[in-house]
Amino acid sequence: MFLSKSLIPILKNIPSEAKIKSHQLMLRTGMIKQSSAGIYSWLPLGFKVMKKIESIVREEQDNIGVQEILMPTIQSSEIWKESGRYNDYGEEMLRIKDRQNREMLYGPTNEELVTEIFRNSIKSYKSLPQLVYHIQWKFRDELRPRFGVMRCREFYMKDAYSFDVDMDEAIYSYNKFFLSYLKTFKRLELSAIPMAADTGPIGGNLSHEFIIIAETGESKIYTDKKIFDVDYSETKISKDSLSSLRNKYDTFYAVTDEKFNKKEFDNKVIEENKLITKGIEVGHIFYFGDKYSKTMNASVDNKGKKEYVKMGSYGVGVSRLVAAIIEAKYDDKIELMKWPINIAPYHCVILPQINKNDKSNLEKSINIYNKLKSKNIDCIIDDTDETLSSKVKKFNLIGIPYQIIIGKNSGQNNFEFGGVGENLSVYNVEKIENIILEELKN
Numbered sequence: 001m002f003l004s005k006s007l008i009p010i011l012k013n014i015p016s017e018a019k020i021k022s023h024q025l026m027l028r029t030g031m032i033k034q035s036s037a038g039i040y041s042w043l044p045l046g047f048k049v050m051k052k053i054e055s056i057v058r059e060e061q062d063n064i065g066v067q068e069i070l071m072p073t074i075q076s077s078e079i080w081k082e083s084g085r086y087n088d089y090g091e092e093m094l095r096i097k098d099r100q101n102r103e104m105l106y107g108p109t110n111e112e113l114v115t116e117i118f119r120n121s122i123k124s125y126k127s128l129p130q131l132v133y134h135i136q137w138k139f140r141d142e143l144r145p146r147f148g149v150m151r152c153r154e155f156y157m158k159d160a161y162s163f164d165v166d167m168d169e170a171i172y173s174y175n176k177f178f179l180s181y182l183k184t185f186k187r188l189e190l191s192a193i194p195m196a197a198d199t200g201p202i203g204g205n206l207s208h209e210f211i212i213i214a215e216t217g218e219s220k221i222y223t224d225k226k227i228f229d230v231d232y233s234e235t236k237i238s239k240d241s242l243s244s245l246r247n248k249y250d251t252f253y254a255v256t257d258e259k260f261n262k263k264e265f266d267n268k269v270i271e272e273n274k275l276i277t278k279g280i281e282v283g284h285i286f287y288f289g290d291k292y293s294k295t296m297n298a299s300v301d302n303k304g305k306k307e308y309v310k311m312g313s314y315g316v317g318v319s320r321l322v323a324a325i326i327e328a329k330y331d332d333k334i335e336l337m338k339w340p341i342n343i344a345p346y347h348c349v350i351l352p353q354i355n356k357n358d359k360s361n362l363e364k365s366i367n368i369y370n371k372l373k374s375k376n377i378d379c380i381i382d383d384t385d386e387t388l389s390s391k392v393k394k395f396n397l398i399g400i401p402y403q404i405i406i407g408k409n410s411g412q413n414n415f416e417f418g419g420v421g422e423n424l425s426v427y428n429v430e431k432i433e434n435i436i437l438e439e440l441k442n
């Protein structure tokens, strides 16, 4: 791919409406474009990153045996009236009328719709547990959409739902998601802390928010630093192993503002381990028992007894994660971004110095591009006639993890190569290929 032919509208200056670094960077590097308040188009660079995050989120759901479905964005108000949330949800819900004057809505979440699917499909306890997820756009008419895709009105979410015969089984399902979230965020190079949280309009009394530390986060958090040391790598998908993991986490004090209690904090956490900072909520899981199954009559036959199923729901903010990763990785002082290679829009950028009468560096670039492409290494060539230093500066911002520079220090088959923002070394293409493939393997 040539930069000159791609839809990457780079801005020279920081747009004044952007107050936090992720919003600034996403606009500056042309990842997104606002279409109206809190609603964005995703341009190639941003969309590639979001799709890669989505596929990691998907793989980790598949790994714990969750079935993927796809529910629509537009829902009928009927089921929301059944659950009682049509009125409760308030002005955040976008209500629409169709041509027959039926009340419809753009789904802000899917507890009702998935419960309706369940009650029409599953009749026996023998078919439980049922774990399903979908990755779909949601709409919430936020009063103050802000910070770009971090808190917007239309956003992309993975939401999963569990149906179990009793509370014990339902907590087992909850704990599977708990572990799967820790693994998902780790693969995105984020360290997310599970924190006891309020349940808001979703309901229930057990809930964890997964929060990553960031100065620009909207949630104030109070935690024991030791929580970062919990090791979940050996946790098996079994009731005992998962509940002992939950216990390990839950013994540490880790809460957001709404749940903060100073006395408890002082009692539980020694001074040097106290961490009071801000964070971004990237995931949120809930157990709410029969809140929806009872009002919507979703039950199974449990050996002759009618049992309302016990449910939970599990959300990951897929589009928010793009911004959250930038908050965690971008150094705005030196204007340097480095995407983790598994979600980077391209693995490597080729930066030739191009002179008016000498196109040999561009030819070299195309050769390298083709060689790397044959090994599934995805590159972009900056074929514009800007100076090398301005190309490097631009790509330090875009955050493609590797740069190959083809200028006066490169030979026929030796080029300057390095990680973005790092020192360069001179290597041949085979060596470059090996370094990138090695990192992709990890």
Ligand code: 5CA
Residues within 6 Å of the ligand: 108, 109, 110, 111, 140, 142, 149, 150, 151, 152, 153, 155, 157, 158, 159, 160, 202, 281, 282, 283, 284, 285, 286, 313, 314, 315, 316, 317, 318, 319, 320
């Ligand atoms: N039904 C439940 C679980 S699936 C639910 O909707 N939970 S939620 O409200 O907490 O949302 C799940 C995740 O979506 C949040 O953790 C957050 O990462 C993301 N999210 C929520 N609201 C927004 C928003 N306005 N903009 C961007 N992302 C959002």
